[in-house]
Amino acid sequence: MSTIADNVLRVSARIDAAAHAVQRDPASIGLLAVSKTKPAEAVREAFAAGISEFGENYLQEALGKQEQLTDLPLTWHFIGPIQSNKTRAIAEHFAWVHSVDRLKIAQRLSEQRPADLPPLNICIQVNVSGEASKSGCAPADLPALATAIAALPRLTLRGLMAIPEPTEDRAQQDAAFATVRTLQESLNLPLDTLSMGMSHDLESAVAQGATWVRIGTALFGARDYGQQP
Ligand SMILES: *Cc1c(COP(=O)(O)O)cnc(C)c1O
Numbered sequence: 563m564s565t566i567a568d569n570v571l572r573v574s575a576r577i578d579a580a581a582h583a584v585q586r587d588p589a590s591i592g593l594l595a596v597s598k599t600k601p602a603e604a605v606r607e608a609f610a611a612g613i614s615e616f617g618e619n620y621l622q623e624a625l626g627k628q629e630q631l632t633d634l635p636l637t638w639h640f641i642g643p644i645q646s647n648k649t650r651a652i653a654e655h656f657a658w659v660h661s662v663d664r665l666k667i668a669q670r671l672s673e674q675r676p677a678d679l680p681p682l683n684i685c686i687q688v689n690v691s692g693e694a695s696k697s698g699c700a701p702a703d704l705p706a707l708a709t710a711i712a713a714l715p716r717l718t719l720r721g722l723m724a725i726p727e728p729t730e731d732r733a734q735q736d737a738a739f740a741t742v743r744t745l746q747e748s749l750n751l752p753l754d755t756l757s758m759g760m761s762h763d764l765e766s767a768v769a770q771g772a773t774w775v776r777i778g779t780a781l782f783g784a785r786d787y788g789q790q791p
Pocket residue numbers: 596598619641642725760761762776777778779780791
């Protein structure tokens with residue numbers, strides 16, 4: 563059975579190879595370890611193997627893990643669906659939110675971001691798979707949403723996030739991620755982040771410009787409980 567440390571090496575090698583294939587600097591691609599459904603001990607193991615950025619989907623689960631890991635210098639990213647009544651805790655306990663898809667949530671996060679913390683880094687989740695996905699802002703609504711979020715005082719809009727419909731077809735993966743990149747380029751804003759690519763499609767995402775790949779299964783193994791997107 564492979565350990566988390568083995569998996570970190572394997573995933574890092576995949577990112578390096580994918581970056582070199584398109585003449586990108588591998589250092590420009592961040593590895594966000596998605597630890598949802600995995601215990602704090604797994605996060606500790608990943609940290610020991612060199613990972614310090616972790617993504618979580620479920621607030622209560624994330625807060626519990628954070629409490630057990632206060633001795634480690636970790637950076638936490640919220641990547642799951644956001645209900646209004648969860649925004650205060652998210653604004654207080656995370657450095658990044660990748661899954662903002664409506665203005666009301668962004669406004670609450672800005673109002674609730676504690677004054678002693680730096681602005682919260684935000685990615686707008688965009689729905690590039692049409693009816694196949696319910697979460698994410700429709701591409702047609704993106705320009706207005708991005709402009710409004712960029713103006714909020716306690717947020718820094720960094721870029722876009724997407725979860726395309728899963729497919730093993732490389733051409734389809736490339737097309738979906740290229741759409742995300744093109745949407746970002748079409749916004750006239752100083753954005754530096756494309757959060758895209760998961761365990762099965764990180765090569766395509768890196769080829770199309772990902773700056774965060776969000777990797778769960780390939781680092782921690784199959785998830786044993788909880789919902790999967
Ligand atoms: C679970 C999850 C991931 C990780 O998916 P894997 O296929 O296990 O790598 C990435 N992003 C989001 C938003 C997720 O919910």
